[in-house]
Amino acid sequence: MLPNFLQNLNPEIYHSDNYTVVDFEVATNHGDFGRPIFPDNQLLLAVWWTPEGLVKRKWADELHQQELYEDLSRSDFIVAHNSIYELGWLKRGGFEISRLLPFDTQLGEYVLLGNLVSGHSDSGVPPTSISLDSCAARRGWSRKDPVVDILMGHGVNPASMPRKWVEDRCIQDVETTHALFRDQLDVLTRSNRLPVLYTRCLLTPVLADIQSEGMQLDEERVGIVYEDHVRQSVALEQEIASLTGGINTNSPKQLGEYLYDTLGLDEIRDRRGNPKRTDTGQRKTDAKTLLALGGKSPAQREFLGLYREQSKLADAISKSLRFFKEVCATQNGHFWADLNQTRTATHRLSSTGIPSDYGSVQFQNLAKAFKRLFKASREGWLVAETDGSGLEFRVAGFLGDDPQIRKDLTDPDFDPHVTSGAVMRKRDYRELLEAYRAGDKDAKKIRDAAKPDTFKPLYGGSKGTSEQERWYKGFKERYKALAEVQKQWVSRVLIEKKLVTPWGMTFFFPNARMNASGYVNVGNAVYNYPVQCLATAEIIPIALVFLWHTIHSTGLADRIKLVNTVHDSVVVEIHPSVVDEYTKIVEDCFTTKVYEYLKRVYALDFNVKLGVETTIGQYWGEE
């Protein structure tokens, strides 16, 4: 049975008086801020406010908090600030966190601020802090004890502080969190954003569970790929050094001097003849620019060819492979990362690596080529990846109520990249599609080259070569209804300085303005935010919530483990015996369950078909 709150799907549950407010202090023996994944950290103190209005405290580790666990079991929901932390510790203490519904006051503040947490540098909006202390300060409430706060901020272990200091702080945090909850509940309700908060909070226990898992590398594969990369990289480095006389190609400055001064390459220019430069007016040296440079003389072509290869290898080594090798050598190939719920403007997740002596790697930008280095951490299990195919395009079709997108989605002969490629290269669509499908190399080239341009106009991209601009105009023409809706969003933002989406999520653009030539400084962000938000901050989280809870309520939790999620996808470790069950469940969760939830919680009639695809194998991304 799914827990009651998931059967009822009613955010009004937060108006119940039957809740518990919790704050933990942790002995941070590991040297971080007390992550529950590290065994040397330990729960130190729990303080909680009970539904009866009692403030209880217990100095004990996570295995000796029975009274708290009993109080939580009879509560409708748990209130905490950054509740993923408390949930992680509850899980480690053996508490079944799938029975818990959080009201997270950090998420509450995040929802109230919309996109303002991350700020918007293009329009001069600075980020806003949502720490408990900042939330209190904004409301004119008393701040945290500065002494304890500074100590903790500098990584002093609470276990070595005077008990009274720690206890007083923990009690005060519970009181502040409680007051913050009451305050936010009122504002969220009046502004019709309680459903959005509800969706955010439903996801948190899922993330706490995912974060406790981590991901597993295959030591043998890592070793082979690492050695191979290093060998090739060193060889190429030597060839390059003999050409350049030993410049540091990692330095954009030195590389630029070599390319443009020594080799005499011409900079890429816009149509007016002005060179395309970096923000500070330096000459560009990125891969895209180098590709466009081409190279005319043999010397130019030789260098560009070698450098293109070498920079890819060097990047792979410094960003991924060196870390992977060390993880295999020192932590059995297993590593963790944080999934952050309150970082992005659009409320999608972000990920941060956990620092180590050999760098850190986050979970959402692992090079696709290295997925095959990951396997299940459990002997004999498989790795499955499920993703929502073409998700943002479908969501744009829904929000723009665009008949052409609907038509394209149901047309078996629609290929988005062939479409953009055909327009840019002035080729007949049918003919190009058939050539591509027949395996024609040139057709595939055209399609691949078109990929980066296919969705650029979806978010306002309009400038480029004449070929590109022809397609960007073509896109707006093809998806007229969507373009019109996006224009209306921008008009509204210019007048109201905010955008309220049909499901209540609200974005703020306090510095929105149009310049003399009609350019709106936040226009492209306005085009993007509702689409990215609905797709990756609502729909996929909803799917994850149902997937996770269904797995738990059907007794599959010890044979299916969620281990990662990357915007439109989820990665699980799975026992081979339940592959068919998983496939059925996940398809239902990524489609039907989403429609039902959007209808019941947001009153949205999501009438565009969602797509779902699963890949299962011994390694991540391999069949």
Next chain:
DNA sequence: TCAAGATGCGCG
């Protein structure tokens, strides 16, 4: 010497 900014690049 150190921190912040700039650049480039991986992902969706």
Next chain:
DNA sequence: AAAGCGCGCATCTTGA
């Protein structure tokens, strides 16, 4: 004058 959006990490440069 030109301008797709959202992130985080490694490396180099800059400036105090």
